Amino acid sequence: MENLRSKINDVAKRRGFYWNSYDIYGGLGGFYDYGPLGSLMKKNIVDLWLKEFVYHDGLILVDTPIIGPEIVYRASGHLDKFTDYMVRCKSCGHAFRVDELIDKYVETPDALSPDEIERIIETYNIKCPDCGGELGHVEEFHLMFSTNIDLGKKGFLRPETAQGIFVNFSNLYRINREKLPMGVAQIGRAFRNEISPRQGMLRLREFNMAEIELFVDPESGYKWREIPERMLHALRNDGRDIKISSVEACKNEVINCYISYYMARIIDFLQKLGIDTERVRFREHHPEELAHYSTETWDCEVLLSKGWMEVIGISYRGAYDLSHHMDYSGQDTRAFRRYQDERKIKIERIVPRMEILGPKFKANAQKIAKKLEEMEMEGDKRPLEIEVEGKKYRIPPDAYDLVVEEVKVSGERFIPHVVEPSFGIDRLFYAILEHSYYEREDSKYKVLRFNPIIAPVKAGVFPLMSKDGLDVLAKQVLSFLREKGVNAYYDESGSIGRRYARADEIGTPFCVTVDYQTKEDSTVTVRERDSTEQVRVKISHLVEFIRNIIEEKRGFKDVP
């Protein structure tokens, strides 16, 4: 019980924030349940996220399936990059990653099929590195969970919510009235079959993400919201550890401007969550560390008891995802960039002469003509050779005309680039607990210093004595608060001090006590969690009083 993590796990289980799933069956690694308090608090975190990122910036929200067909994850690259081939030693049972075993013999171990790998193991007579035993068959290890859709059709559980946004780009772009930048957000669960999940809630196999895909025009320059000036602790991938303002970082091209914007907003968000921003830094990925889709990634890390922990990642994904989905689906997923002035450009165009092509190529003439029209051509007329559906055709110069015409062009199509801030809700949740936890100096009892907006329960209502009608009055105050939408609970068990202590342990910001004076003037005492100071508030003002503090309109001492 000496370290912070076990203390937090203790409170979490005892009071109902979270615990390991399937406990009665011995638990299951990488899966956690949110208990009554945790569920409420997680919802508060998500609500704040919606407010800070979605409503604040006018993003649009989607909600797409968790299961996707194989083709989507082929296109996204996850299927290739997320699959490891393993072989197991027949005698000692050790498992090895194939690419590490055979990289001495072949240049591109990642590109091989299982059959090819087995042939290479046989050819070079590769044995178990540990015991020299014979190696078994190649097995696939997916970091994505797979399932079946229909009979025999393979599906995968999404490893990120992002693909659900990319595949819908065209529709969303239209709904957004073809405006860029366009920010699309999604909140939901994602799944990764981690090889060795450990560290409690920090590495889960099923986890909650809140992701934004901000689609931008790569040639327009920075065209998003004004960047708030915030000091950032940035650890660059050249090893430099710097403090830089978000505005400077953008201006000096130290950090991509869209990423700079999100870093600044993240600082504010984390602060509202109750995370100590002195213990927050942004760490740039090294080139070899980058995900397959990214050219620039910064992790937002929070210092926890076990060291720096990634809670948010901001990636510049470029055109990677949209261009792959365009290739795999055959659908146009481009955006349209309108020129400021209509441009007139001269183009040389091939106009097929059907009266020649028709008799010459008969049934194929239409397809040949279409191909000709799509060709670009410079210089004089000459015999052309084209290929249609694998067959080559020779086109004589008299079978087409070269026409020079002036056309109006109002814009061009392009694949938008994507900036992706991706928030790990569960990790944020845990980070809040660690940064909120403290023990009172005198009594050593535990307090969670939750920001009122995040706190799962806003108020405890206690009768000073459970007699003389105080209990009845207190229950009325409780109903009153609940009717007004303030999540509160009633407690009359034990001394008043004990009840305060119970409330503090789950981070309840306010304790409302009904005492003898309440009977006379309908006021109650409200005690603030961290200072333990009290003010008297009229019952009729109680809801407004609490709401104002939650919304940061007033301080605790401003009694209305």
Added chain:
RNA sequence: GCAGGCGUAGUGUAGUCUGGCAGCACAAGGGCCUUCCAAGCCCUUAGCCCGGGUUCAAAUCCCGGCGCCUGCACCA
């Protein structure tokens, strides 16, 4: 996935070596008391991770599994 350590009421632990009625503290529930920060007293609930083996007898010894922790590997 490997190696090591660990697994006893809700939580923390004693007992395991040396097999013989599973104990303590806190928490929780009920009661008494109590005029604002874990007071006190009485009562109650509640446990040997799962499965198999050895034995007259297993929390204890053996085997397998699961989970947790640490290190290695992994972490798109």
